[in-house]
Structures are given as C-alpha cells and as structure tokens.
Amino acid sequence: MDQIADHLIDQDAVTIADDTALVEVRRVLRAHARAAGLSLVEETKLITAGSELARNILTHTTDARGRLYVEQLADSRRRGVRAIFTDDGPGIDDLDAALTDGFSTVGSMGLGLPGSRRLVDEMTITSSPGSGTTVVIVKWRR
Amino acid sequence: MSDDLIPVMRIADTLLVALQGDLDDATVIRIEEQLTHAVARTGAAGMLIDVSGLGAVDSFIARVLARVVAMIRLLGAEAAIVGIQPAVAIALVDLGVPMGHLHTALNAQQGLALLQRLRRSGA
Amino acid sequence: MTPPAGEQDLRARLRDVEALLDAVTDHAVIQLDLDGKVARWSAGAQAVMGYSAAEVLGQPASMFYTDDDRAAGLAEHELATARESGRFEFEGWRVREGGQRFRAGVVVTAIRDEAGAVTGLTKVIRDLTAEQQRADPMFRGLLESAPDAMVIVASDGRITLVNAQTDRMFGYRREDLIGREIEMLIPPRFRGGHERYRSGFFADPQPRRMGVGLELWGLRRDGTEFPIDVSLSPLRTDRGVLASAAIRDVTERREHEQRLRRQHEEIMELSTPAIQVWDKVLCLPVIGTLDSARAARLTEGLLFKIAETQAEVVIFDISGVPTIDTLVAQHLLGTVQAAALMGTASILCGVRPETAQAMVHLGIDIGQLRSRTTLRHALQLALTLLAERAETPAGVAELMGPAGAG
Numbered sequence: 001m002d003q004i005a006d007h008l009i010d011q012d013a014v015t016i017a018d019d020t021a022l023v024e025v026r027r028v029l030r031a032h033a034r035a036a037g038l039s040l041v042e043e044t045k046l047i048t049a050g051s052e053l054a055r056n057i058l059t060h061t062t063d064a065r066g067r068l069y070v071e072q073l074a075d076s077r078r079r080g081v082r083a084i085f086t087d088d089g090p091g092i093d094d095l096d097a098a099l100t101d102g103f104s105t106v107g108s109m110g111l112g113l114p115g116s117r118r119l120v121d122e123m124t125i126t127s128s129p130g131s132g133t134t135v136v137i138v139k140w141r142r
Numbered sequence: 143m144s145d146d147l148i149p150v151m152r153i154a155d156t157l158l159v160a161l162q163g164d165l166d167d168a169t170v171i172r173i174e175e176q177l178t179h180a181v182a183r184t185g186a187a188g189m190l191i192d193v194s195g196l197g198a199v200d201s202f203i204a205r206v207l208a209r210v211v212a213m214i215r216l217l218g219a220e221a222a223i224v225g226i227q228p229a230v231a232i233a234l235v236d237l238g239v240p241m242g243h244l245h246t247a248l249n250a251q252q253g254l255a256l257l258q259r260l261r262r263s264g265a
Numbered sequence: 266m267t268p269p270a271g272e273q274d275l276r277a278r279l280r281d282v283e284a285l286l287d288a289v290t291d292h293a294v295i296q297l298d299l300d301g302k303v304a305r306w307s308a309g310a311q312a313v314m315g316y317s318a319a320e321v322l323g324q325p326a327s328m329f330y331t332d333d334d335r336a337a338g339l340a341e342h343e344l345a346t347a348r349e350s351g352r353f354e355f356e357g358w359r360v361r362e363g364g365q366r367f368r369a370g371v372v373v374t375a376i377r378d379e380a381g382a383v384t385g386l387t388k389v390i391r392d393l394t395a396e397q398q399r400a401d402p403m404f405r406g407l408l409e410s411a412p413d414a415m416v417i418v419a420s421d422g423r424i425t426l427v428n429a430q431t432d433r434m435f436g437y438r439r440e441d442l443i444g445r446e447i448e449m450l451i452p453p454r455f456r457g458g459h460e461r462y463r464s465g466f467f468a469d470p471q472p473r474r475m476g477v478g479l480e481l482w483g484l485r486r487d488g489t490e491f492p493i494d495v496s497l498s499p500l501r502t503d504r505g506v507l508a509s510a511a512i513r514d515v516t517e518r519r520e521h522e523q524r525l526r527r528q529h530e531e532i533m534e535l536s537t538p539a540i541q542v543w544d545k546v547l548c549l550p551v552i553g554t555l556d557s558a559r560a561a562r563l564t565e566g567l568l569f570k571i572a573e574t575q576a577e578v579v580i581f582d583i584s585g586v587p588t589i590d591t592l593v594a595q596h597l598l599g600t601v602q603a604a605a606l607m608g609t610a611s612i613l614c615g616v617r618p619e620t621a622q623a624m625v626h627l628g629i630d631i632g633q634l635r636s637r638t639t640l641r642h643a644l645q646l647a648l649t650l651l652a653e654r655a656e657t658p659a660g661v662a663e664l665m666g667p668a669g670a671g
Contacts, residue, residue: 019166019167019168020166020167020168022166022167023164023165023166026164026198027164030197037524040229041228041229041232041233041561041565043229044197044198044227044229044230044232044233045229045232045233045236047197047198048198048199048200048233048234048236048237049237051198051200051202052200052201052237055200055201055202076482076490112201112237114238115201115236115237115238115239116237118236118237118238119233119236119237142527142558224608226606226607227572228565228568228569228571228572228603228607230606231568231603231604231606231607232561232564232565232568232603234603234606235599235602235603235606236599241602241606242602242605246605246606246607246608247608248571248572248575248577248607248608248609249575252575252577252608252654253608255654255655256608256654259653259654
C-alpha cells in the first residue's frame with residue numbers, strides 16, 4: 001500500500017459506542033461508495049461488510065470504544081474506498097481460527113470475518129490479546 | 143404490546159408487511175415483536191415480509207428474519223421473505239449467512255402462490 | 266578610444282578601459298588568468314552573475330557552471346579550446362548567485378601580449394533567457410495567457426521557458442524548472458523512452474500530438490501522477506530549433522472515457538449471458554472457464570435479468586464448460602444460492618458422464634440442485650415446476666387497523 005500515491009480527498013470518522021452507530025456507519029459507507037463511483041453491488045458488499053465489522057466491535061467489546069475511519073482512495077489506475085475499524089477491546093486470540101468459516105465465539109456467526117473478507121477486495125487485520133483490534137478493508141471500483 | 147411501527151396489509155388470510163430504509167437494531171427488534179403479535183392476534187395462515195426496500199441485509203437482520211419465520215411457524219402459520227434485491231442476494235451469499243431454510247419469492251404475487259403451495263403440501 | 270592628446274599614461278588608459286567596460290551592464294565581461302581563475306570582474310559581470318568582485322576574484326570560473334557541468338569538467342574543456350583556437354563561442358547553462366540557472370551565450374577570446382603569447386582569456390557572457398524574455402513581449406504574453414501548461418525545451422532536453430500554468434499544474438516554482446531536464450516532469454519509468462523520443466523530434470521537428478494511442482503521465486512535485494495530453498511544435502529561433510510543448514491535464518476526460526467504457530462493458534455483459542427461453546424461464550449458457558471476476562459478472566447479470574423478467578426458473582447449461590473443478594462448482598452453487606434468495610429455482614443441464622464422474626470424485630455435492638442431461642429435458646422440468654407454482658387469484662387486500670379486525 002505504500003506504493004500507492006493516496007489522495008486523501010475526503011475522510012469521515014464515526015464513533016462506535018452503541019448499536020445506533022451502525023446506521024451511521026452504513027450511511028457514511030454508502031456516501032463514500034457513491035463518491036468513489038462504486039457499482040450498486042460493490043456498494044452493497046461494502047456496506048454489508050462494514051456493518052458486520054462494526055457489529056463485531058459492539059458484540060465483543062464491553063466498555064471499549066471503537067472507531068471507524070473512511071476515506072476515498074485513488075491511485076494512478078482506479079478509485080475506491082478504504083474503511084478502518086479500530087477498537088481497544090480484548091483483541092483476537094486466534095486470528096487464524098477467526099478467519100476460518102464456522103468459527104464461533106459469541107452468537108451464531110462468530111466474528112463474521114471470513115464473510116466480510118469475501119465481500120471486499122482487501123482486508124488487513126492487526127490484533128493481539130490485550131491490545132485491541134484494527135481491521136482495514138478496501139473496496140475498489142472495477 | 144408494541145406500537146404499530148409499520149403498516150400491515152391483509153390479503154385473504156395472509157398478512158403482508160414491508161421493511162424499508164436503514165433500520166437500527168432496536169427498531170428491527172420492535173418490528174419483530176409487532177409481526178409476531180399480529181400473526182397471533184389475527185390467526186393468519188401466512189405472512190409475507192417484503193424486503194425490497196432494504197438496501198443491505200447484514201447478519202443481524204438475517205437472524206431476525208429467521209427468528210420471525212420460526213416464531214410464525216410455531217404459531218401454526220407459514221412465512222416467506224419476498225423482494226430480496228440482486229445486490230443484497232449476492233452480498234448475503236458472500237457473507238455466508240445460512241438462509242437455505244427460508245422460503246423466498248421474487249415479489250408479493252409469487253409469494254402468495256408460494257404460501258398456497260406450502261399449505262397445499264401440508265407444511 | 267583615443268589616448269589623451271600627447272600622453273602615453275598607461276594608468277589613464279587603463280581607467281578609460283575600465284570605465285568603458287563598466288558602462289556595459291547587460292553583458293558580463295570577465296577576465297580569466299591562464300589557470301582559469303577570475304582576474305577582472307566588470308560591473309556588468311556583477312549585474313548578470315550577481316556576485317561582487319570581492320566574492321569571485323581568484324576563484325575558478327567553474328563556480329559559475331551547473332553542478333553536472335562542473336563534474337563533467339566542462340569549464341576546463343571550454344578554456345582549453347579557447348586557448349588553442351584563440352576565440353570560442355558557445356551556448357550553455359550558467360548559475361548566478363543564489364543558484365538560479367539561465368541560458369548563457371558565451372564568447373571567449375584569448376588575450377595575447379606583444380610577443381603573441383596567451384596571457385589570459387576574456388569571457389563575455391550574455392543572459393539569453395533574459396534577452397529572450399525582453400525581446401518578444403508578445404510571445405511572452407501569449408505564453409502566459411495560454412490555458413494549457415506551456416514548456417519550451419532546448420535540443421539538449423533542458424527547459425528554457427515555462428508559463429504560470431506549468432507552475433500550477435506540476436507544483437513547482439519557475440526557478441526550479443528552468444535549466445532542468447524535461448524528464449523531471451514525467452514518472453521515472455517513462456524517462457528512457459522519452460529521451461529517445463526527444464532526439465527523434467529534434468531530428469525532424471514537426472508539429473504533432475505526442476504519443477498518439479499511448480497513455481501519457483505527468484509527475485507532480487509531490488510525487489503524484491496524473492494523465493496528460495501533449496502537443497508539440499517546433500520553435501525556430503536564430504539559435505536553432507526549440508520544442509514548444511502544450512500540456513493538458515486530462516484526468517477528467519480519462520475518467521469520463523473509462524466510465525463510458527465500463528458502462529459499455531457492463532451493458533455487453535448484462536445483455537448477453539441469460540436468455541429467456543420461455544415465459545419466466547431463463548437459460549444461462551456457461552461457456553469456458555469461470556474465474557471469480559467472470560463468475561461475479563455472470564451472477565450479477567443473471568440476477569438483474571431475473572428481476573427484469575420476473576423469472577421463476579433458471580437453467581444453467583454447463584455443456585460448454587470443459588472441466589468442473591471445485592472452484593467452478595463453488596461459483597456455480599453460489600449463484601444458485603443467490604438466485605434462490607430471489608425465489609428462483611435452478612436446474613443444471615449439460616452434465617456429461619465424465620463431468621459427473623469428476624464431480625463425484627471431487628466430492629462436489631450439488632445438494633437440492635436438480636440436474637438433467639439435455640436442455641430439452643431441463644426445459645420440460647422447468648415447465649412442470651412452473652405449473653406447480655401456478656398462482657390462484659389473490660383475495661382483496663385490506664389495510665389492517667391497530668385493533669386487528671378481520
């Protein structure tokens with residue numbers, strides 16, 4: 001990602017503290033998807049993935065706060081949207097397991113990470129027990 | 143008893159409701175309650191939930207829909223989801239939420255035919 | 266210059282000479298000793314070069330050259346040539362105090378004593394950049410008022426003149442561009458090719474649009490790249506041919522073109538795959554291999570078509586797929602799932618015995634998906650399914666009140 005000359009055209013931030021934030025998360029992602037010119041299907045995938053990731057933060061962190069940063073991306077070839085979900089929650093113990101379908105901790109869908117991964121073009125997760133989690137997703141315009 | 147958040151239409155012994163826009167979790171839960179109560183109160187034999195107004199369905203809404211359908215079944219009725227949009231269908235498959243047990247139809251018209259078929263086959 | 270009547274006062278003559286020299290303010294007149302160090306520095310030299318006499322006396326003339334030229338030993342080479350041939354005239358780049366580069370016209374003459382031996386060199390430097398600017402105010406005016414970025418380049422590839430638009434477009438100050446190579450304005454990966462292109466242009470200078478059919482890129486000072494369109498024309502001057510480049514930022518136009526291309530592609534994709542073979546029955550012939558990008562496009566096209574035609578059955582004809590592997594099966598089943606969410610039943614057809622074997626071998630389970638060998642059988646099944654689904658007339662719809670009457 002360092003190779004890409006990023007043009008930070010627009011940036012938005014949302015605090016994820018309770019489930020009313022999810023509507024805002026989806027609204028902001030939709031706005032950015034439209035600004036980047038994503039197709040309807042790409043937009044829907046981005047919003048769905050974002051909703052899942054934001055929901056993770058609410059479900060798996062009790063007092064911890066989470067934040068979402070959304071920005072436009074543009075390199076010499078294409079445009080897209082990058083969304084960064086961070087929280088200072090307990091962190092993910094076993095990242096490999098969490099990224100495997102069928103893994104479940106709380107609730108019936110676990111962390112929904114494999115599903116979110118399939119919905120977006122790029123996903124990077126940084127997490128360790130005790131130091132919170134950061135998930136970065138990117139959706140490009142085809 | 144929950145307030146009526148969304149209008150409920152009745153066609154013969156089938157109830158038809160529509161979910162639209164971007165709903166927050168609390169509202170979704172309240173709608174769930176409203177629907178279950180409506181089926182219980184009216185003794186309807188079937189319910190169609192039209193989601194063509196939903197731009198995105200995440201795992202939460204999917205779970206709630208599954209719950210509503212299950213509850214309605216327990217009340218002796220049958221339910222179907224109609225109007226899942228193409229983009230939403232694609233995203234749901236990618237997301238990997240199991241939706242196989244849900245009855246679905248393209249629109250209300252096909253949904254009514256589906257419910258009749260289910261009743262005929264003694265579901 | 267006539268000597269004072271009757272007198273042979275050398276000092277007076279010297280003063281006259283100096284006064285004459287100092288009267289020349291727009292040329293630098295410099296005297297160098299045999300080692301190439303500054304021996305005399307006129308007022309004009311100070312005006313053109315910026316340095317005072319105290320700062321340069323005794324310094325080597327190479328201090329006025331650019332870093333590259335100095336490293337290449339250009340100063341020594343020019344002085345040696347002048348010493349040998351007695352007079353030497355050339356053009357080059359010089360640097361005045363403060364680092365500003367300018368195009369210089371230089372004449373070097375050898376100073377000889379009565380015996381004919383060379384005792385030093387006289388160097389006269391003209392600021393050609395300044396002259397050019399003064400000489401043709403209309404040209405300058407045209408340049409500045411041009412809507413595009415205008416860059417004038419000499420045959421050695423160095424930028425001689427730019428307008429304000431260039432500064433704005435590329436993010437540099439004018440002073441940072443003059444005298445530098447034109448290639449600094451394009452991304453490194455294109456520089457070699459551009460140098461070759463440049464020589465080609467100067468070999469046969471014709472007005473032309475640069476790189477027809479190619480995508481050209483400009484490089485801004487902050488490192489970002491942007492698409493450009495370049496038109497070239499030769500500028501004939503009394504000192505040779507210069508290249509005049511009009512540069513336009515075509516980011517918007519490129520995006521517009523891309524958008525049109527994408528729409529066109531999408532229309533092509535969406536309109537081809539699924540065929541309506543019957544009322545409410547679609548057939549999707551899957552031909553060739555399915556990578557995830559192609560599978561995604563097919564799925565999207567199919568689902569939009571289902572919505573458009575209100576289809577209730579889709580027949581996937583895979584007789585055109587050479588091999589069914591796990592990945593292709595996954596894509597197919599994913600599409601079937603998505604169609605099912607829209608209430609559509611799917612039928613597979615065109616499964617050959619070898620394909621069936623391979624699928625069983627790989628453990629591919631098609632679940633509830635029905636399969637028929639030929640399209641005709643699949644269509645028969647589709648019609649049966651439709652008959653089963655046939656609707657009966659709906660009852661009258663009523664809006665229920667809160668009391669739940671009815």
